[in-house]
Every structure is written in structure tokens, then in C-alpha cells.
Amino acid sequence: MRKLLHRLKNHSRLAYFSLWFLLVFYFASFFADILAPYHFDHQFRNKPYHPPTKIHFFDSRGHFHIRPFVYNTVVDDPVFKTYREDHSKIYPLKFFVRGKERKIFFFFKTDRYLFGVDQPAGIFLFGTDNYGRDIFSRLLYGGRISLSISLIGVFISFSLGMITGGIAGYFGGIIDQTLMRLVEILMVFPSFYLMLSLRAMFPLNLSSIQVYLLIVLILSLIGWAGLARIIRGMVLSIKEEDYILAAKSLGLSHWKILLFHIFPNTFSYSITAITISVPGYIIGEAALSLLGLGIQEPYPSWGNILSSTIGNLRVLGDAPWLLLAGIFIFVVLINFNLLGDALRNVLDPKNW
Amino acid sequence: MCLTPKTGRMERMLEIKNLSVLRIERKKSVPILNDINFAVKEGEMFCLVGESGSGKTSLALSIIRLLPKSFKIAYGEILINGKNILGINERSMRNIRGKEISIIFQDPAAYLDPLFTIGTHLQESFHGKMANKKELISLALQEVGLDSEIQTVYPHQLSGGQQQRVMIAMALINKPSIIIADEPTTALDVLTTRQIISLLNAIRLKHSPAMLFITHDLELAMEIGTRIGIMYRGNIVEIFRPGVQKPYHPYSKILLGTIERKNSKLVVGVEKNKFYNEQISQVCVFFDMCDEKEENCKKIIPFIWHNNETGVRCIKSGRNTQV
Amino acid sequence: MKRLIIKRLLQLIPMLIGMSFVSFIIIQSSPGDYFAQMKMNPEISPETIESMRTSFGLDRPILVQYFLWLKNMCKLDFGVSFAYHIPVKTLIKFRLKNTICLAIFSLFMSWIIAVPLAVIAGYKEGTFFDKLLSMCAYFSISLPSFFVALLFVYFISKTNLLPIGGTRSIFEVDASTIMVFKDYMKHLLVPGLVLCLVNVGGLFRLMKNNFIETFNTPFILAAWARGVSRNSVIFKHTLRNALNPMFTILGMEIGSLLNGAALTEIICGWPGMGSLVLEAVLSHDLYLVMGSLVISGFLLVLGNLIGDILIAFFDPRIRIS
Numbered sequence: 001m002r003k004l005l006h007r008l009k010n011h012s013r014l015a016y017f018s019l020w021f022l023l024v025f026y027f028a029s030f031f032a033d034i035l036a037p038y039h040f041d042h043q044f045r046n047k048p049y050h051p052p053t054k055i056h057f058f059d060s061r062g063h064f065h066i067r068p069f070v071y072n073t074v075v076d077d078p079v080f081k082t083y084r085e086d087h088s089k090i091y092p093l094k095f096f097v098r099g100k101e102r103k104i105f106f107f108f109k110t111d112r113y114l115f116g117v118d119q120p121a122g123i124f125l126f127g128t129d130n131y132g133r134d135i136f137s138r139l140l141y142g143g144r145i146s147l148s149i150s151l152i153g154v155f156i157s158f159s160l161g162m163i164t165g166g167i168a169g170y171f172g173g174i175i176d177q178t179l180m181r182l183v184e185i186l187m188v189f190p191s192f193y194l195m196l197s198l199r200a201m202f203p204l205n206l207s208s209i210q211v212y213l214l215i216v217l218i219l220s221l222i223g224w225a226g227l228a229r230i231i232r233g234m235v236l237s238i239k240e241e242d243y244i245l246a247a248k249s250l251g252l253s254h255w256k257i258l259l260f261h262i263f264p265n266t267f268s269y270s271i272t273a274i275t276i277s278v279p280g281y282i283i284g285e286a287a288l289s290l291l292g293l294g295i296q297e298p299y300p301s302w303g304n305i306l307s308s309t310i311g312n313l314r315v316l317g318d319a320p321w322l323l324l325a326g327i328f329i330f331v332v333l334i335n336f337n338l339l340g341d342a343l344r345n346v347l348d349p350k351n352w
Numbered sequence: 353m354c355l356t357p358k359t360g361r362m363e364r365m366l367e368i369k370n371l372s373v374l375r376i377e378r379k380k381s382v383p384i385l386n387d388i389n390f391a392v393k394e395g396e397m398f399c400l401v402g403e404s405g406s407g408k409t410s411l412a413l414s415i416i417r418l419l420p421k422s423f424k425i426a427y428g429e430i431l432i433n434g435k436n437i438l439g440i441n442e443r444s445m446r447n448i449r450g451k452e453i454s455i456i457f458q459d460p461a462a463y464l465d466p467l468f469t470i471g472t473h474l475q476e477s478f479h480g481k482m483a484n485k486k487e488l489i490s491l492a493l494q495e496v497g498l499d500s501e502i503q504t505v506y507p508h509q510l511s512g513g514q515q516q517r518v519m520i521a522m523a524l525i526n527k528p529s530i531i532i533a534d535e536p537t538t539a540l541d542v543l544t545t546r547q548i549i550s551l552l553n554a555i556r557l558k559h560s561p562a563m564l565f566i567t568h569d570l571e572l573a574m575e576i577g578t579r580i581g582i583m584y585r586g587n588i589v590e591i592f593r594p595g596v597q598k599p600y601h602p603y604s605k606i607l608l609g610t611i612e613r614k615n616s617k618l619v620v621g622v623e624k625n626k627f628y629n630e631q632i633s634q635v636c637v638f639f640d641m642c643d644e645k646e647e648n649c650k651k652i653i654p655f656i657w658h659n660n661e662t663g664v665r666c667i668k669s670g671r672n673t674q675v
Numbered sequence: 676m677k678r679l680i681i682k683r684l685l686q687l688i689p690m691l692i693g694m695s696f697v698s699f700i701i702i703q704s705s706p707g708d709y710f711a712q713m714k715m716n717p718e719i720s721p722e723t724i725e726s727m728r729t730s731f732g733l734d735r736p737i738l739v740q741y742f743l744w745l746k747n748m749c750k751l752d753f754g755v756s757f758a759y760h761i762p763v764k765t766l767i768k769f770r771l772k773n774t775i776c777l778a779i780f781s782l783f784m785s786w787i788i789a790v791p792l793a794v795i796a797g798y799k800e801g802t803f804f805d806k807l808l809s810m811c812a813y814f815s816i817s818l819p820s821f822f823v824a825l826l827f828v829y830f831i832s833k834t835n836l837l838p839i840g841g842t843r844s845i846f847e848v849d850a851s852t853i854m855v856f857k858d859y860m861k862h863l864l865v866p867g868l869v870l871c872l873v874n875v876g877g878l879f880r881l882m883k884n885n886f887i888e889t890f891n892t893p894f895i896l897a898a899w900a901r902g903v904s905r906n907s908v909i910f911k912h913t914l915r916n917a918l919n920p921m922f923t924i925l926g927m928e929i930g931s932l933l934n935g936a937a938l939t940e941i942i943c944g945w946p947g948m949g950s951l952v953l954e955a956v957l958s959h960d961l962y963l964v965m966g967s968l969v970i971s972g973f974l975l976v977l978g979n980l981i982g983d984i985l986i987a988f989f990d991p992r993i994r995i996s
Binding site: 416418446447448449450451454455457459462463464465466467468473476477479506508509519522526 | 896
């Protein structure tokens with residue numbers, strides 16, 4: 001693994017950077033409870049569509065403060081949602097502030113957050129949405145959902161694809177034919193239409209945990225077919241290798257051969273395939289949530305943060321910072337693509 | 353036939369002087385061809401013999417200046433009808449290719465564009481006057497023993513022998529003064545090989561171009577060649593006339609099977625990667641493999657010419673020249 | 676050639692049957708009775724419901740139901756939409772036209788842009804220009820279609836450069852065909868450009884790889900050696916050979932185009948299949964969902980078929996075997 005990292009670094013600095021960048025992203029969303037200044041459904045009722053808060057070093061009289069601070073804001077025009085700063089009092093930025101207790105992934109409790117300011121002022125790095133919720137915090141929490149769905153989805157469809165492709169390729173004959181026809185039929189449908197139709201099989205009003213599981217299920221059901229086909233092809237060629245024939249003549253059982261001799265040889269491909277297919281899952285989740293069929297309010301995901309902007313030009317015009325969710329998706333996607341491409345080159349035996 | 357306007361009839365058609373080619377690999381460069389010197393006269397069949405990886409094909413590609421991008425011609429001159437082609441620009445080079453010098457490759461199936469008919473291939477290769485285009489195309493086809501109707505057919509519909517005949521027709525069509533044949537028979541079966549060889553010989557006798565025949569088969573070279581150059585790891589180690597002289601260089605002798613190898617541990621052959629990873633060696637190229645080596649061999653050995661036509665790259669050649 | 680196409684058409688049949696069966700299963704396992712919603716609607720007479728029930732054989736065993744449904748499908752009868760109270764066929768026909776226009780437009784645009792750029796980048800491999808284009812391609816493949824669509828909508832809402840939403844803004848009866856067409860194209864431009872932008876990167880990368888691969892083949896070397904002109908080598912030999920595998924991916928591309936198109940349509944308000952299927956899912960309009968699913972699958976199969984025919988047409992090795 002270390003060797004792999006080293007080769008990756010030598011092959012492309014950019015891809016190596018991407019890897020670290022993604023790790024930081026995953027880390028940040030995992031520890032959203034500590035990093036986010038507000039809980040995802042903490043509402044500032046009097047501050048809807050608040051633009052990103054300005055962080056000051058100089059106060060209104062021109063005095064310099066070492067500790068950066070913010071001003072409280074008050075509504076200037078309630079119709080157009082413009083705000084002005086109230087210069088009477090400064091609210092310094094505080095680190096490791098104490099607040100309401102949150103649970104990190106159901107296990108650890110924390111009541112300290114990385115940074116924050118005293119009420120009634122608020123620090124909104126990326127502005128707020130229509131309920132006055134901090135977009136930065138919601139993006140962090142949303143990343144937890146969006147990124148975990150994609151990872152679990154990839155894992156499930158990969159296992160499915162591995163098993164089906166492995167069995168089809170290894171045993172061949174009727175089994176192969178049947179499984180591959182099934183795969184082809186699944187691949188005939190454009191995935192978006194299939195995704196929506198599968199979603200239509202279930203009632204619209206599900207609990208949030210049910211929706212989460214449902215999305216994972218739908219995405220992996222759509223994704224496994226393509227993987228199965230490629231793995232089958234690989235297994236077909238690997239099983240003709242001498243060492244597999246040797247293992248057979250030693251009398252190893254089919255399952256042992258498949259598990260210990262064939263699957264490990266698809267490893268380098270698998271790593272690449274996983275990296276390359278993650279973006280599809282992120283987009284899938286975002287698309288469903290964007291259309292209101294995925295993660296439901298108040299829970300945030302990168303898709304549903306964007307959803308309030310659809311078909312509502314005014315919201316988009318008033319609060320363009322909502323589009324930051326799209327930028328998050330884009331940034332994660334481009335890093336996955338860069339990493340995936342580099343991995344493909346590095347792991348390709350032809351390039352060794 | 354091969355008149356260049358200024359100098360009149362040139363004696364030597366293809367002349368290579370001190371040619372060295374490197375391959376640039378990331379930061380280091382590895383030698384591919386080292387100090388190649390020879391000339392091919394008109395009507396001559398110069399056979400270049402060597403194992404795979406010895407640099408034969410690189411040499412052929414240098415002569416038409418179509419080496420892959422990672423290869424660099426480091427030093428030397430390539431004279432075609434007296435003109436150094438390494439000094440001219442790409443546009444003028446394109447005018448030389450196919451017209452004054454043409455090449456026949458080893459695997460005809462891979463060297464014909466699958467999407468175009470034989471006719472299109474031939475028409476593209478023709479660089480003469482448009483007026484007698486059709487005539488000359490069918491003439492060239494006739495010469496290689498193919499029917500004129502073959503022009504409407506796609507490459508994949510032909511047999512290997514027919515494909516190679518098409519390649520030869522394309523090479524002939526402009527009546528070039530130099531023809532390079534790069535292992536033209538490797539991809540063919542035995543019978544077709546004989547036919548192609550005799551066809552090439554017939555062409556040489558009829559049009560008397562300077563012919564550079566590249567092969568790994570020394571027996572074949574002994575049979576058809578007027579002169580033979582032996583290549584070993586990017587060097588020409590010996591040039592001799594078959595039938596007139598016996599080869600002298602130890603490597604040539606091994607190739608011919610005239611002597612038994614004393615050191616059976618060593619396998620004659622070039623490991624591609626081993627050679628590529630080496631810098632220009634400071635000893636005789638054949639030092640590691642040679643059974644007759646001595647202390648004197650531990651230096652760079654120059655090519656020692658017996659006359660202008662034959663010679664050997666071996667230090668002992670001065671002492672006992674077999675003629 | 677003819678035999679090849681017939682063979683491919685015959686191969687389609689089991690595919691289509693399998694596809695329809697999967698669609699049927701998906702819809703069958705959806706919750707609720709088909710007609711529960713209809714019964715609540717006072718506008719639909721109980722007789723209509725009863726006649727539909729018998730025509731779809733809903734009181735018969737599932738397998739019989741499937742074959743009845745298949746029979747109706749072959750007659751292009753997809754049932755009646757619950758929400759619109761008109762046959763699904765009519766709805767889809769209108770929407771499908773728009774989606775196909777959108778798909779063809781963006782396909783055309785992205786090919787027009789990607790192929791020449793790929794040829795230049797492939798020929799000048801490793802130069803700054805090539806690297807710049809490759810980076811742009813990375814951006815393009817990483818941009819989610821819905822995000823680009825939102826950005827476009829945002830931009831348009833600020834500048835009012837182009838109309839957004841719907842297919843026309845001229846409603847006069849006496850408007851000439853050309854004006855209506857122009858108007859239609861104007862509306863098509865925003866979703867079309869969005870889709871083009873999202874697709875062009877992948878297409879570029881594929882084409883560039885094909886070009887470089889072809890450029891290094893022996894027959895190109897031989898073409899140079901024969902003294903063929905540079906333009907001929909690049910545009911006649913390399914480009915033609917590099918384009919061939921592109922036809923195979925045409926079918927696949929139609930699939931990804933439909934996916935991207937769906938979201939783009941919804942965000943840009945383009946009345947195509949994507950927004951139709953979304954509405955259908957939201958209102959649990961099952962026959963509409965099923966119809967859209969089958970039609971979209973059919974489009975993909977059709978795209979594959981067209982790709983196969985194109986490649987057979989352009990590649991003599993397949994055409995004459």
C-alpha cells in the first residue's frame with residue numbers, strides 16, 4: 001500500500017494531492033459535529049437568506065483587533081432580504097466554544113465546537129438558507145450523508161458485481177448466460193429513469209433512515225451490473241492462467257480458488273473501478289435529493305441544499321451562495337476523477 | 353533512372369556515415385545505434401542481419417526519418433543520392449519518401465489501412481504525373497504479379513502474400529533509387545516467402561535500385577545478398593561478401609554456425625532491456641560473449657575497413673585477414 | 676450488410692422482452708392498486724375504469740397480465756395517465772419529440788467541438804495546448820449536469836439573454852414556421868448548451884485517446900513512409916480510423932445523454948421525458964412511469980443499433996466479411 005502511494009506520488013503530484021484533499025473532505029464531514037459552528041437544523045429565524053458574514057479586523061472607528069470579529073446584522077429590507085451591520089457592538093471570533101452537546105456518530109459526546117461567536121450575532125461563512133440555517137454547517141453535515149451514501153453504495157454494488165461476475169466468469173455455461181442476460185437487461189435502461197422508477201416503487205413519505213437505506217439500495221442496484229460484466233471478463237482471462245490450473249489440479253474447491261486465487265488478482269482493477277465509480281453515486285444521491293425524492297428536510301445533503309433553487313429564479317438571484325453545494329460536489333468529483341485516472345495508469349501492468 | 357539534376361549519375365545511392373541514435377528515456381538516454389557506417393550502391397542487395405533488438409528496424413526508420421518521438425539521431429549523416437537528409441526540413445523529406453526511397457515492412461496486414469481499398473493506397477503512393485497514373489499503377493501491379501482488379505478490394509480480403517505484393521507494388525510505383533525491405537517475409541509462410549524473395553530479386557535485377565534487405569535469417573542473406581552487414585547491439589560488427597569472403601568476426605561465425613561455442617553457459621542473444629539500460633560501453637561490444645577475447649579488447653574498437661566495401665569491428669582482424 | 680442488420684434486429688427481440696418484463700415487475704411491485712387513485716376521481720366514470728381493468732386483465736394471474744400488457748404495448752397502448760387523463764402515448768409523443776431534439780442538438784454540438792479539438796490535442800500531444808484542453812476536459816466530466824444547469828439559469832436570470840422554460844414564447848396563430856422554429860431553437864439553446872458542456876469532455880478524451888492510438892499504428896507509419904501528405908495522413912487515415920470506435924459508443928452515449936438530459940430538462944423547464952417521468956413519479960402515475968421507462972430503454976437500444984449500423988457502414992472489415 002505504501003508502495004502504491006509512492007508510485008502514485010511519482011506518477012502525478014496532482015493525483016497525490018487529490019488523494020489528500022479527499023481524505024480531508026471525508027475527515028471534515030466525519031467530524032462535522034466539532035467543525036460546524038451550528039447544528040444543521042439550528043435556525044436563525046430573523047436571518048433568512050443572510051449573505052456570508054464579513055469577518056473584520058478593523059472596527060468602525062478604524063481600531064485594529066488581533067482577534068477577528070463580526071458584527072451583528074439586522075434586516076434592512078425584509079422584502080429583498082438585505083442586511084446591514086450593527087456597528088454598536090463587536091462579537092469576537094472564539095475558538096473551541098462551548099455549546100449544546102452533540103453526539104459524534106452516536107458514540108462520543110462533545111459540547112465544544114471548533115469556532116463560533118456569541119448570540120445574537122452569527123457567523124455564516126457561506127450565508128444562510130430560507131430558514132436562516134448556516135450553509136457551511138449544513139454542507140459539512142450534508143457531506144457526511146452524501147459521501148457515506150456513495151461509499152456504502154459502491155461497496156454493496158461492488159460486492160454484488162464481484163460475486164455475480166466471478167460466478168458467471170468462473171463457472172461459465174448456462175449460469176454465465178443467464179446472469180449476463182440479466183445484467184444486459186439492467187443496463188438497457190438509462191440509469192436516471194431506472195432510478196426514478198425504482199424510487200416510485202416505494203411510498204414518497206418515508207422516514208429519513210429509510211430513505212437513506214433506500215437510496216443506497218437503489219444506487220447499488222443500478223451500479224452493480226456494469227461492474228459484474230467487467231469482472232466477468234477479467235475472471236474469464238484469469239481462470240485460464242497456469243496457476244489456476246495448478247490450483248485446480250491440487251484439488252482446491254471452486255470457492256477457494258475463486259476467493260483466494262482469482263479475486264485477489266482483480267485487486268488493482270477493483271481499486272481503480274471503485275475510485276472511478278464513486279462520482280456516479282454522489283451524483284445519483286444528489287440528483288434524487290435535488291428532486292425531493294431523496295434525503296428529506298431537515299436533514300441536509302448536498303443535493304437537497306441545492307433543491308430550493310430549482311424553478312425559483314428569485315431564490316437563486318437572492319442567495320447564490322446556495323450553489324456552493326454544487327461546487328462542493330464538483331470539487332469532490334474532479335478529485336475523484338483525477339485520482340482514478342492516475343490510479344488506472346499506476347496500476348496498469350503495462351506501465352510498470 | 354536515378355539522375356539527380358546537378359551531380360549526374362551518382363555512384364553511391366545510400367550512404368550512412370557515423371550514425372548514432374539514442375533513445376531518450378525520462379532523464380537518461382540509451383544508445384540504440386552506434387557509429388554506423390556503410391553504403392549501398394545501385395543494383396546491390398545489401399543484407400543487414402541481426403537478432404531482434406539489435407537495432408535493424410531503428411536503422412531502417414532512421415533512414416526514412418520516421419523514428420518514434422523518443423528516439424533522437426545524435427550524430428552522423430544519411431546521404432540519399434548524395435544529399436544529406438538529416439539537414440533538410442520535414443516538407444522536403446516528405447518529397448523524398450516514396451519517391452526516392454521506399455520501404456517494405458514486415459507484417460503487411462498491419463501496415464495497410466483497413467478502411468481504404470488497395471486502389472486508394474496505390475493512388476496515394478503515386479507521386480508522378482497524373483496523366484499516366486492509371487497506367488503506371490496497373491504496370492506496377494503487373495510487375496508484382498497481381499491483377500489490376502485487385503484495386504477495388506480491401507486489405508482484409510487479401511492473403512498475406514498478396515498483401516505483401518501490394519506493399520511491394522506501392523514501393524515500386526515511383527521507381528525509387530533505394531528500396532528498404534524490413535524483414536518482408538517474417539509474417540509469411542515458407543512457400544510465399546520464396547515467391548516474395550524471388551520477386552524482390554527480380555526487381556533488383558530489372559530496375560537495379562540500391563536495396564537494403566533487413567532480416568534475421570543469415571542463411572537467406574547468404575543466398576541473396578551481394579554484401580552482408582552483421583549487426584550486434586546497435587553496432588555493425590562486420591560487413592562481408594558472401595561466397596567471396598568468409599566472415600571473420602566471432603559473432604558472425606556463431607550466427608553462421610561455423611564454430612561451436614565453448615562457453616555454453618552464455619546464450620547468444622540480446623536481451624532487449626539489458627542493452628537499453630546500458631550506457632555506451634567502453635569495451636568491445638561483443639566482449640561479454642566473446643570466446644576469443646583478450647586484454648586488448650578492453651577498449652572501444654573502431655570499424656576496420658579492409659577496402660571500401662568490407663570490414664570488421666574486431667581488434668584481431670588486422671593480424672589475420674581471411675580472404 | 677443487410678444480413679448483419681437483420682441479425683442485430685433479431686437479437687433485439689429477447690432484449691426488448693426482458694426489458695419490458697423488468698419494467699412490468701417494477702411497476703407490479705409498487706404499492707397500491709392501479710385504480711385506487713382513479714376511483715377517487717369523480718371525472719372518471721366507473722365504466723371507464725372497468726373497461727381498462729378488463730383490457731389490462733387485472734383480475735387475471737400475473738403472467739397473463741404481463742402478456743396482455745405486452746400485447747397492448749405492441750399496439751403502442753401504454754394505458755391512460757392518472758394525472759393528465761389522456762393516453763400515455765399522446766403525452767410521451769409530445770415530450771419525446773422535445774427530448775430527442777435536445778439530445779440530437781447537444782450530441783451534434785459536442786461532436787462538432789470535441790472531435791476537432793481532440794485531433795489537434797492528439798497531434799500536438801504533450802504540448803501546453805494539449806494539457807490545457809485535458810484540464811478543461813477534467814472540468815467538463817466532473818461537472819454535474821444539474822449544477823451547470825443551475826449556473827446557466829442563474830446567469831440567464833441575471834442577464835435575460837435567452838428565454839428559459841417551455842419551448843416557445845411566440846403564441847400568435849399567424850407566426851410563420853421559420854419564426855416558430857427560430858423561437859424553438861432559442862429555447863433549446865440553454866438546455867442544449869448545458870448538456871453539450873457536460874458531455875464534451877468525455878467525448879474529447881475518448882477521441883483523443885483513439886487518435887493517439889491510431890496515430891501510432893503501423894499503417895500510419897507506412898503512410899508516412901509512402902510519402903503521403905500530412906493532411907492526408909491526419910484527416911484521411913488517422914481520423915477515419917479513430918472515429919470508428921466512436922460509433923460504437925454512440926449508443927452508450929445516448930444513454931448518458933438521456934440521464935443528463937432528464938435533470939437538465941427539469942431545471943431548465945424544458946418539457947421533455949425527464950420532467951415527465953419526474954412528475955409521474957411524484958404523482959404516482961404508474962402507467963406513465965412504466966411507459967417512460969420502456970420508451971427510454973427502447974431509445975437506448977435504438978442508439979446501440981444505430982451505432983452498430985454506422986460502424987458496419989464505415990468499416991469494410993465488418994461490411995464485407
